[in-house]
Structures are given as structure tokens and as C-alpha cells.
Amino acid sequence: MIPLAFSELSRLFSFSYQGNDALVSRICHDSRKISAGDTYLAIKGENFDGHQFCQAAVKQGATSLIVEQLQTDIQIPQLVVPDAIEALSKIAAYNRKQSTAKTIAITGSSGKSTVKQMLLAICQEAGKTLATHGNLNNHIGVPLTLLALDDSHQYAVVELGANHIGEIAQTVALTQPDIALVNNVSAAHLEGFGSIDGVVQAKGEIYQGLSEQGIAVVNADLDCLPAWQPAIAGLSQFSFSMQPFADVYAKDIQLDENLCAQFTWFYRGQSYFVKLPAPGVHNVNNALAAITCALAAGIQAVQICAGLNKMQSMQGRVTRYQLGPLTLIDDSYNANEGSVKAAIDLLDAADASTILVIGELAEMGQYAEAVAEDIAQYWQQKSLTHVLAVGSQARFVQPDLNWCFDDLVNLQRALTVLIKDLIHSNNNKKVFVLVKGSRSAGMEAVVAYLKEQFKELQSC
DSSP states (O other), X not given: OOOEEHHHHHHHHOOEEESSOOEESOEEXXXXXXXXXXXXXXOBOSSOBGGGGHHHHHHHTOOEEEESSOOTTOOSOEEEOSOHHHHHXXXXXXXXXXXXXXXXXXXXXXXXXXXXXHHHHHHHHHSOEEEOOTTOOSTTHHHHHHHTOOTTOSEEEEEOOOSSTTHHHHHHHHHOOSEEEEOOOOSOSHHXXXXXXXXXXXXXXXXXXXXXXXXXXXXXXOTTGGGGHHHHTTSEEEEEESSTTSXXXXXEEEEOTTOEEEEEEEETTEEEEEEEEEESTHHHHHHHHHHXXXXXXTOOHHHHHHHXXXXXXXXXXXXXXXXXXXXXXXXXXXXXXXXXXXXXHHHHTOSSEEEEEEOOOOSOGGGHHHHHHHHHXXXXXXXXXXXXXXXXXXXXXXXXXXXXXXXXXXXXXXXHHHHHHHHHHTTTOOEEEEEEOOGGGTTHHHHHHHHHHTGGGTTO
């Protein structure tokens, strides 16, 4: 962050401080991750109170504290605030305001982390870039990301997530983006949003955070686009589509043997070729979103193509492992209706035996069974070899009760036998397995299990 003194923070936000004036150059809210010279922020949660760890933070090297209650037994400078999370937000917004970095804010029901990774790789071709680390995309994670901005950054890519209406409105106000994108909308977090209309409303809040000089990047293929027109009508807009009627669009899409896409993208009469390192046709749409945001930021096409060729996928987001004839695709980080259908399409394109392993879709509320049944109807129209499901929705996702499981242990055992049978019966012909599920389903355990079970095939 751009260093700020306690005295300056007190003047800006009417906070008070005890002890000597202190310079804040890095704020950390986890006492276990404190580095020497950090300022420790004591946050209160539903099940914890960060004030209990102030002494531990000091032992780790914290030289100042931001607290809601003065710690009388600790003799280092302390900034006393009414609400620690609110203070974090105010300081983060101020730090963002002092930064000259071109800032791009991203949201969407799925693919936002992939678009973020693509944009990070692209922007790094043009200058020093900050991007959201991991999944720090909520009311605490976004301020922490913004606090990492300093004078040296030329670009910032900030991911905004939400599970209820109003959350993005809050975080986009802190982010103050120059460019904003809603990547897509699908049935996700319906328990919190109430309906798909609630998802549309919540995601559209990102455009309300743009100033009059801001640029709205829009997915022209979305049916819900008219709902956001009041917010973006007076703004500059860049559009992308899988069809040739937007500012940026793709043609000549092909998949290689690893299911990675190569395609040509078009902008203002010029065409450019890209080969993505990430599998799936759905990543062409993600790439178009990243390309359009980069163009809106003034980045050159040659830098865009170079960045896309270098992008690094995040673990659990369509991460590919080659274990001899077995191709294991780890897409276990999270799931909603749209991302599951994209996973089905990915497997459907494979010239191999294919197995979809799907866990629970969380936060669907009253829509859980309907969404699961819709997914079942979708994969039944495809040419997948097998679908295995675990959890309370399993019988809706996978009507064949022989491949429905109550727990991961029984699923893993059956899956191992099935994979071995397919490999041996087909004389080591390729088998593709894709593992998918919501975060709470813990499907990463299935990925780890398969990697261990079939590690001897890796050298085959």
C-alpha cells in the first residue's frame, strides 16, 4: 500500500490513536501471517474475536495495531476505530484513490477467476499489475486487495464475488474501477439471491460503480443485458460475443487433443490468432471477455495475444493432470448450473471414454432439485460415457442409482474400478475424468485420491 501515518488516518476518518505516531505500510488481519513491521487488524467475526490474537501478532513482528478496543497490556501504537472492517474499507478506498493504476473490476456467475488470470497475464505484458489473490473477492478480500496497490502498479484486476444483493455495490464503491465487466449470469447462490432475477440485479451492481468516464464491458450474448441498460446507457461500452456482431468476436474455434482451444479473434477489421493453454470451448468466451477488457484499457493486440498464451490456471479451475492414458481434469473449486454445463461440453468434445464426477451444488435453496434435474437433462443429450454423482442431489443429477453415492469413500472406490476397467478394456485408450462440485462438497479430495491411485501411470 501507499504508506500512511496514524496521524493522517485520524485526520481523514476521525479515528484516534494511542502511543507514538506509526507508519502503516501493510495491514494483515491474520496473526499467523504477520511479517515484521506489519500493522495487525483485529477483526471480530461470528465465531472469533481478533483482539484475542493481538499479543500473538506482536510476537510475530507487528509494530502497530488497529483495534476496536484499546489493548492496555500492549505497548505499541494503536489506532482505535469504531468498526475494524469498516475502517479496513475506508483505508482501502483511500489507498485506491491515491493510485494511478488502470483498474478493471470483474464479476460473473462463473469464469471470473479465469478471466482474472487471463487479464493478469495480459496486463503484465504492458506494465506492473496487481490482481486479486486466490478467492479474496468479498467484503474483506476486496479491501485487502486494494491495500496491496502502490505507486508502482500500472494495472489492477479486481475480482468481485457475491452471495447476496448489495454486496457488489459495496465492494465496487471501494474499487472505483475504470472498467467493469459482468462475465456471465447463471443459477448460482440462488438461496441468497432469491431467484435468477436477483442474480441479474446483484451482478449489475458492478456497472453502477463506474464514473462517467468509466467503460462498461458487456457480454452481448446475455439475454439479461437490457436489465443493465439504465446503468450503462450513458457510458462508453465495449462488447464481445461468440457471434460476429460485437466489437470483439471469435471465429474458427478448434480443440486440440488436450481439448485446449485455438481461435481467431476480430476487432475493428483486424484478426488475431490465439492458442489457449486452458481446456474447453467455454474458455474462448472467457478469453473474449479478457481481450475486450484489455482493449478498453488501451493494451495492444500483440500484448493481448502474448499474455493469453502465457496465462496460468488456478488450481481447481479446469486444471489438467496427465496420468498415462488417464486425463484428470480438476474443476473442483466450485460449481453452479452454468459451469457444470460447460464442464459437460468440455468432456463431450473428447475423443475418449469420459467420466463426469459431480458433487453437491450448494446454496441453491428451493431451486436445488430443479437445477439438478436440468443438469441431468443436459448431460443426457451428450455422449458422456459415465456420470457419477454424490450427495443429496445425486439421484436428480444421475438417475442411474448404480452411480449415485452417499459419501466420497464409496464414490472413490467405484470410480477407481471403473477407470481401470475402461483403460484395460480399451487397450490403454484415453480416458478423461472431470471432477466438479461446489466448494462445500470437498471434491478436491476425489482429485487427490485419483492422483495417488494412478500415479504409477504418469510415466507411461
